[in-house]
Amino acid sequence: MRKSRCALCGGEMKPGKTTFTVDLGFGVVVVRGVPAMVCEQCGEEWMKEETAETLERIVDEARGRHAMIEVAQYEDIKKAS
Numbered sequence: 001m002r003k004s005r006c007a008l009c010g011g012e013m014k015p016g017k018t019t020f021t022v023d024l025g026f027g028v029v030v031v032r033g034v035p036a037m038v039c040e041q042c043g044e045e046w047m048k049e050e051t052a053e054t055l056e057r058i059v060d061e062a063r064g065r066h067a068m069i070e071v072a073q074y075e076d077i078k079k080a081s
């Protein structure tokens with residue numbers, strides 16, 4: 001298996017955790033503990049497609065509830081689904 005390389009700077013990617021934030025206009029959604037590959041050199045974060053899809057679902061739910069502030073823990077959501 002070849003090493004993951006950052007598409008921006010070519011640095012080595014290491015698995016890590018990140019905090020995902022999205023501003024919906026009427027409110028903000030924050031998801032903590034999101035698994036991501038983080039570039040050692042420039043700090044750019046890359047998410048797997050399935051991770052992005054899970055986040056999209058969280059955002060959709062928050063949008064439906066019109067939550068002003070929604071703070072979620074990624075692992076809790078994965079367990080619940």
Ligand SMILES: [Zn+2]
Nearest residue numbers: 006009039042
């Ligand atoms: Zn990089």
